[in-house]
Amino acid sequence: MSAAVLFVTGTDTGVGKTHVAAGLVRRLRHQGRQVCGYKPVASGCVATAGGLRNEDALALMAESTGKPDYAAVNPVALEPPIAPHLAARRAGLAIELATLDRGLDALAERYDTIVVEGAGGWSVPINDRNTYADWVAGRQWPVLLVVGMRLGCINHALLSAEAIARRTPLLGWVANLIPPMQAEWQDNVDTLRAMMPAPCWGVVPTGSDLDAVGAALAPSGHMPWADGR
Numbered sequence: 001m002s003a004a005v006l007f008v009t010g011t012d013t014g015v016g017k018t019h020v021a022a023g024l025v026r027r028l029r030h031q032g033r034q035v036c037g038y039k040p041v042a043s044g045c046v047a048t049a050g051g052l053r054n055e056d057a058l059a060l061m062a063e064s065t066g067k068p069d070y071a072a073v074n075p076v077a078l079e080p081p082i083a084p085h086l087a088a089r090r091a092g093l094a095i096e097l098a099t100l101d102r103g104l105d106a107l108a109e110r111y112d113t114i115v116v117e118g119a120g121g122w123s124v125p126i127n128d129r130n131t132y133a134d135w136v137a138g139r140q141w142p143v144l145l146v147v148g149m150r151l152g153c154i155n156h157a158l159l160s161a162e163a164i165a166r167r168t169p170l171l172g173w174v175a176n177l178i179p180p181m182q183a184e185w186q187d188n189v190d191t192l193r194a195m196m197p198a199p200c201w202g203v204v205p206t207g208s209d210l211d212a213v214g215a216a217l218a219p220s221g222h223m224p225w226a227d228g229r
């Protein structure tokens with residue numbers, strides 16, 4: 001398995017992980033890479049004729065190279081929009097780290113680059129014993145932290161960064177200007193630039209489309225993590 005993998009986490013739910021991950025997948029695809037998004041565990045799925053479907057996984061699928069199967073992008077699909085381990089329990093399941101591994105390893109046989117979106121924030125449980133962080137740290141995936149620029153985000157960003165960097169490489173963070181835009185966003189970004197233990201990859205504007213996300217995060221197109229450098 002030699003695919004480059006990036007794990008995208010966030011300071012909270014609803015901070016723009018999917019927006020950022022889908023933008024990165026699009027940019028990488030436009031560069032000619034065989035790239036796939038991976039959302040191993042998704043709660044908040046909708047029942048369709050084809051089975052349970054999650055909008056994050058569908059967004060990542062739509063940007064991936066070729067036409068990956070839904071189940072390849074989202075092997076664990078759960079209906080209630082609640083914490084994954086609780087959604088799984090309601091479905092009579094217990095999510096195992098090995099399931100996440102199997103899905104990723106299968107993608108890595110077909111793709112050279114994989115962008116993984118977590119669920120919620122860094123320390124979200126996926127079963128009664130493990131958090132997402134345990135899986136990511138076990139595989140030593142590098143991490144990108146999406147900071148949703150809202151009141152309280154400096155604390156959430158610093159706490160998340162400290163917890164991530166203790167266990168696996170924190171490659172960087174992104175300031176995502178989620179609506180409603182803070183009047184003081186620039187001062188908050190400057191504070192984070194000074195205090196975060198990893199570089200800022202860029203500022204994602206409010207209302208940006210996925211092309212603008214890619215341009216904000218990789219202005220030169222160069223993504224060292226994906227090049228293995």
Ligand SMILES: Nc1ncnc2c1ncn2[C@@H]1O[C@H](COP(=O)(O)OP(=O)(O)OP(=O)(O)O)[C@@H](O)[C@H]1O
Pocket residue numbers: 010012013014015016017018019020056119120176177178179204205206207208
């Ligand atoms: N820069 C932005 N400008 C405008 N809207 C944004 C921006 N970033 C995200 N959004 C919107 O905010 C909402 C939450 O974003 P997104 O779904 O990417 O968050 P998430 O962290 O992936 O959430 P979840 O924890 O549910 O996976 C979505 O409706 C998305 O379109």
Ligand SMILES: [Mg+2]
Pocket residue numbers: 017018019056117
């Ligand atoms: Mg999401």
